[in-house]
Amino acid sequence: MDFIDETNLYTETKELPKEYLLLKLRMYFNKELLEDKTISFEIYDKMQKLLIKKMDKILLEYKK
Numbered sequence: 001m002d003f004i005d006e007t008n009l010y011t012e013t014k015e016l017p018k019e020y021l022l023l024k025l026r027m028y029f030n031k032e033l034l035e036d037k038t039i040s041f042e043i044y045d046k047m048q049k050l051l052i053k054k055m056d057k058i059l060l061e062y063k064k
Contacts, residue, residue: 016058016059016062017058017062019058020055020058020059020062023051023054023055023058024055026047026051027048027051027052030044030047030048030051031044
């Protein structure tokens with residue numbers, strides 16, 4: 001599943017907050033930067049972990 005499909009899946013359900021979708025977009029851009037060799041793997045990995053942590057927090061708050 002590519003990014004467009006993932007984004008459509010989440011936006012069609014309209015169940016997740018927009019902040020979550022923005023974080024998904026940032027994850028996609030982070031991946032693109034790594035593939036273009038604009039950033040190193042270390043930076044990519046740190047950013048992904050940070051984004052996932054924020055996304056998990058949003059999901060936990062949303063489920064309450």
